[in-house]
Amino acid sequence: MLRMLFAIILCTGPVFGLFNNPTVSAAQTTQAVHIEVNGEPQFWNNAPLILKGTTFVPLRDVVQSVKGDLKWDARTKTAVITVGGDKLVHQAGSKSIKVNQVSLASPVNSRTINGTLMIPVRTLANALKADIQVQRTPSSQMNVGITTDQVSVLNPEVASVDTYLREINYPGMALIARDGEVLLKQGYGLADEQTMNRPDQKTRIASLSKSFTAASILSLAEAGKLDVQDPISTYISGIPKGNQITLHMLLSQTSGLPSAFGRGEGNTLEQTVEEIRHKTLKFEPGSAYLYSNSGYVLLAYVVEQVSGMSYADYVQQTILEPLGMKDSGEASRKVHTNSGFVKQGKGWTPAPYYVSQSGSGTIYSTVDDLLKWDRALYTDQILNQETIETMYEPYSNKNYGYAWILKENGTKRTVFHNGSGGGFSTAFSRNLSDDITIILLGNHAGMDMTTLLSDIETRTAKALQL
The missing domain is CATH 3.40.710.10 (DD-peptidase/beta-lactamase superfamily)
Incomplete structure (x- = not known):
């Protein structure tokens, strides 16, 4: 059974190295990010960020954290992810993730920033059948907690x-x-x-x-x-x-x-x-x-x-x-x-x-x-x-x-x-x-x-x- 807990804490201070893409400005992003999975700090190659009120997370880093498999088709710009028994397919820049044979709608498109595919966190959480909690602390920090599927059961029999x-x-x-x-x-x-x-x-x-x-x-x-x-x-x-x-x-x-x-x-x-x-x-x-x-x-x-x-x-x-x-x-x-x-x-x-x-x-x-x-x-x-x-x-x-x-x-x-x-x-x-x-x-x-x-x-x- 897959168990994962993300705690993404968005704090004050600039995020550097994210703005080579001219479609992303400093005003659209947030600040430095601390990440935890199952209570342990994670060192992702690419930090989560916020664009126009939507939190995005790096797809490859997330998949690696949950011990999934990701294959990238450069020609079609399509990611194929296997997590547990589910197969997720997402084309960069689109508003949906295909989970097995159904398409899960997203309110916004995914973004490619500095060559990294960033997915709206709520859409990815839904694709993983996960819970998500978003909280702001008194110091205006934002905590985003995601708990993936902890209730599914599949006996090999x-x-x-x-x-x-x-x-x-x-x-x-x-x-x-x-x-x-x-x-x-x-x-x-x-x-x-x-x-x-x-x-x-x-x-x-x-x-x-x-x-x-x-x-x-x-x-x-x-x-x-x-x-x-x-x-x-x-x-x-x-x-x-x-x-x-x-x-x-x-x-x-x-x-x-x-x-x-x-x-x-x-x-x-x-x-x-x-x-x-x-x-x-x-x-x-x-x-x-x-x-x-x-x-x-x-x-x-x-x-x-x-x-x-x-x-x-x-x-x-x-x-x-x-x-x-x-x-x-x-x-x-x-x-x-x-x-x-x-x-x-x-x-x-x-x-x-x-x-x-x-x-x-x-x-x-x-x-x-x-x-x-x-x-x-x-x-x-x-x-x-x-x-x-x-x-x-x-x-x-x-x-x-x-x-x-x-x-x-x-x-x-x-x-x-x-x-x-x-x-x-x-x-x-x-x-x-x-x-x-x-x-x-x-x-x-x-x-x-x-x-x-x-x-x-x-x-x-x-x-x-x-």
Whole structure:
């Protein structure tokens, strides 16, 4: 794992030898520079400098400090850098760095000064999936601290899976764990146009949210506050055939309610429930399977009616806080997550804000937090094991349980779910027999996550000789 800390302290006093390039003037630069890497002073051949408010660092010196490899093509004026498993390509004077197969935008061009290629420090930090802090001391010195990726994990046993994800240009975060031990935790592709996905990135999890809704209903059942065989009419009036549709049918996607509902931003849960009251059933309740987001919206409303709390607060207090899932919750514009991307022409563009509704797809999380959720489902911390087993039972010919889908291979059992919406494509697989967890939190729309998940399961099993 790559670990690096830069401390760049820009002090008073002139920098000499930087002004042979007529495009750079003394007024555009700062002063003498002290550099540290991992707390140790560095003696770079070329000092960082500031031009028009942007801090630049010498690319070759940085690469050498992090034990990377740099190859320079003088004809095209292109640098090719290999750091860890990433390949960075930058053409001198341009505004982007290509990281593997995606282009990371920079607000300003790189500069060549006295034959040295200088890169904007924030752009280079983003390309390295790094943190950056900039501070001014009381004496007007500027401290710039960069901490590169300290959270990625790649066990050699599953290196082939990482290679595969890179080959297919998978965008998002991925985690593989065995018995709760993380073997792979990586970020791939863009988080937004100027930032790379990091493995600790908060992101929307789309319909993986449904497992939290199901668990909330079941926790209320364990507390004796409801029964999954209760008709929805006990809690919400006006639902078509509400006296026949049970909570069990909503949980197992056998209610007959259609899936779609209005997703206008600002729509309240009550307004969405009112819309569902006017829906027409697709079949008699309990007679077939039909995936329905509307059904899980009703379940969220039941949580609110029975608990006296908002859905978000109930999930937070009942599940997320007890499990230490500090980077998870119900999404809003106030919470910064990575961007979802949608196809536009031959490229990808950031998607509009993902509007969903409580219960169906509103949760944001991280791969680390979802692993905590995975581990909790092997214990009695949130629900007892007898209750948890009811989540995995196949209640239709589609093998859908309560927000988990059962897949059996001989004597081995796996439960999984996938999700999509607003430029996000997600999947969560839990091999209950071998205790293998696979979490894929992608941020491109339209990905076939069921097939991808199956591919990753097969490659992981082969790599681990299961």
